[in-house]
Amino acid sequence: MNRSTLISAVQQCCTLCGYNSRTLGIQNLTAQAPQFPAALICEPTFQSIEGRNHGKIVYGLQLYLLDAGIHLSPEQRSQLIANIESNLLEILSQLSEHEKIACIDELTIEPIARAVVGLGEVGVVAKCMVTTIF
Numbered sequence: 642m643n644r645s646t647l648i649s650a651v652q653q654c655c656t657l658c659g660y661n662s663r664t665l666g667i668q669n670l671t672a673q674a675p676q677f678p679a680a681l682i683c684e685p686t687f688q689s690i691e692g693r694n695h696g697k698i699v700y701g702l703q704l705y706l707l708d709a710g711i712h713l714s715p716e717q718r719s720q721l722i723a724n725i726e727s728n729l730l731e732i733l734s735q736l737s738e739h740e741k742i743a744c745i746d747e748l749t750i751e752p753i754a755r756a757v758v759g760l761g762e763v764g765v766v767a768k769c770m771v772t773t774i775f
Contacts, residue, residue: 644685646741647700647773654735655680658728660706675758681705688770697743697772704729704767705753711761721763722752729767743772
């Protein structure tokens with residue numbers, strides 16, 4: 642599996658869960674306002690490779706899930722974050738079932754402390770290592 646196949650698989654999983662997805666470099670997250678609910682996929686980073694003609698490639702993946710939250714109370718924001726985390730786990734579960742994904746490791750999920758795109762959004766970020774097979 643190469644980078645473009647991984648990105649396509651993540652986008653499909655996000656779309657199935659109702660998110661408008663796009664892929665950006667980490668420095669370009671705020672380049673264009675997303676349509677909520679949004680999934681911002683950072684370009685996967687190559688970590689390692691095993692094998693020549695057949696083997697594994699490990700990519701670092703960063704995925705932001707965002708939703709509108711500008712007029713929400715603290716309790717509503719907290720509930721929305723819990724819902725987004727649940728959606729994120731569903732997306733990663735679907736991704737792990739892809740025929741070219743061996744495993745997803747070192748997963749961390751955390752709420753976003755400040756707005757990513759500056760629209761008062763609420764969201765979470767997942768960081769993980771995705772082992773793909775080729």
